[in-house]
Amino acid sequence: xxxxxxxxxxxxxxxxxGSLIAIEEGYNAPFDIKRVYYIFDTKQGVERxxxxxxxxxxxxxVVKGSCTFVLDDGAQREDIKLTSPNQGLYIxxxxxxxxxxxxxxxxxxxxxxxxxxxxxxxxxxxxxxxEVKNEEx
Ligand code: T46
Numbered sequence: 001x002x003x004x005x006x007x008x009x010x011x012x013x014x015x016x017x018g019s020l021i022a023i024e025e026g027y028n029a030p031f032d033i034k035r036v037y038y039i040f041d042t043k044q045g046v047e048r049x050x051x052x053x054x055x056x057x058x059x060x061x062v063v064k065g066s067c068t069f070v071l072d073d074g075a076q077r078e079d080i081k082l083t084s085p086n087q088g089l090y091i092x093x094x095x096x097x098x099x100x101x102x103x104x105x106x107x108x109x110x111x112x113x114x115x116x117x118x119x120x121x122x123x124x125x126x127x128x129x130x131e132v133k134n135e136e137x
Contacts, residue, residue: 005071005080005091008059012086021085023059023111030090031057031113038109042067042102049098052122054131057092057113061085065106072096074132082108094135096128 010028013020025033039048049069060069062082069080073095080089081101091097099108114120122128 004073004093004095005089007080008088008090010061010086010088019085023061023088029059029111033111033113034115035112036109037112038107039099039102040107042104042106044102044104046102047098047100050096050123050125052094052096052128052131054120054122055093055114056120057090059088059090059111061088061109061111063107063109065103066101067099067103067106067108068101070098070100072098074129094122094128094132096125 008028010021010023013022023029023033025031042048060082063085066081066083069082069089071078071080071091082089102108122131
């Protein structure tokens with residue numbers, strides 16, 4: 001089965017003035033981008049997330065600093081540390097996510113395929129496991 005998350009590399013454009021990365025829907029973003037949000041000034045020791053989404057597709061990019069995503073597909077958990085604006089973490093559907101180890105300067109930008117909709121969130125881990133099982137049956 002194809003994984004519901006993967007790291008994607010972005011081509012760095014630039015010249016002697018510095019670097020630039022462009023993300024365009026249908027090119028290096030595999031969905032229509034309806035929403036952009038960013039997380040910054042995260043206090044030391046804070047952990048965020050602790051939910052899954054039913055349908056949402058997202059690309060998370062650390063444009064400055066670093067943080068770690070813990071991704072859980074209901075069978076396995078994996079830590080993915082994001083440290084570079086050249087890489088994005090693509091996540092779709094039923095993946096439980098937690099974010100931790102934010103550096104004080106971390107700016108985490110997220111591109112999303114849908115407008116904000118609280119009904120797309122599963123914030124209870126047991127409910128998430130049940131949804132994964134339903135999807136498999
Ligand atoms: C995700 C991870 C990576 C809005 O009003 N609009 C928005 O677009 C978002 C993303 C959040 N909110 C409100 C909802 C909450 O009252 O902002 C507050 C904080 O959101 P939340 O606690 O869901 O933040 P995180 O960091 O736990 O999760 C966020 C995204 O919500 C989520 O989709 O995948 O980042």
